[in-house]
Amino acid sequence: MEFHKILIAIDNNPSAERIAMNGLQLARQLNAEVALVSIVDPDDPTDQDPPTPRELDDMMEHNLNRSQLAVIENVFKTFPVKSFVKTGTPYKVILETAERWGANIIVMGTHGRKGLPHLLLGSVAEDVIRHSKKTVIVIPVTS
Template sequence: MYKTILVPTDGSEGANAAAEHAVDIASRYDATLHALYVVDVRMSPISTEMDRDEVIQLLDQSGKRPTTPVLDQAEEKDIPATEAIRLGVPHEIIREYIDENDVDLVVIGTHGRTGLEHTLLGSTTERVVRTVDVPVLTVHLDTSKEPG
């Protein structure tokens, strides 16, 4: 049913929760996981004119890549995984990536923004759900659970 599962990630806890679901689904269907991080050129000092290698070098200098938690979860479960880092507008790049890689399922986290913050920032997840032609599983981070 699913052979290629995309997990767009920004390194947030919501994205990591989505990755858990994606890894579980990938293990059930012997699917390959794709971890995609899109550097949003609208909200960053990075522009589309920068070389991709320069951007990766900047990410590496800042610490962990946002894709690392997804790849680590996949590796723990012996799920084949691939990493992609792209520049652009996130929902547009996600849509392009889906088409280029014959993605069967997108598993994406939500931030749960509401009100003015949602209106001003928009929702990448919402735009993906509305504009892609493959199933999208949205995973909302349950912040009501306390660790322990």
């Protein structure tokens, strides 16, 4: 199997650069194209704020765009990279974006939560792994 396109899923956590660096290193080794995807999750309870849901989504999208630009400037520099910021259920959006863009590999991070936090919060990485028909590389990170 040949790998020509790598989709790197990042959020606006400090670990995004580490995940992007791993994805870039792989892309260089495989001479592959790269795209970043970040997801606005309207159902994320940590993102509740007094603004309307639409205003909140707009603010989250703006923050993710800013975060992606910082990662592109700090990690990718002159390496060409596509950028997607979408709204929806994170694992579904990652899989849909990978399918539509034609990615062969998905690179993403996981915070490695265990026990009760894992049961309550779920795991985007775990959902992507369970439902993906593509190769998934998970980078363990700490918050």
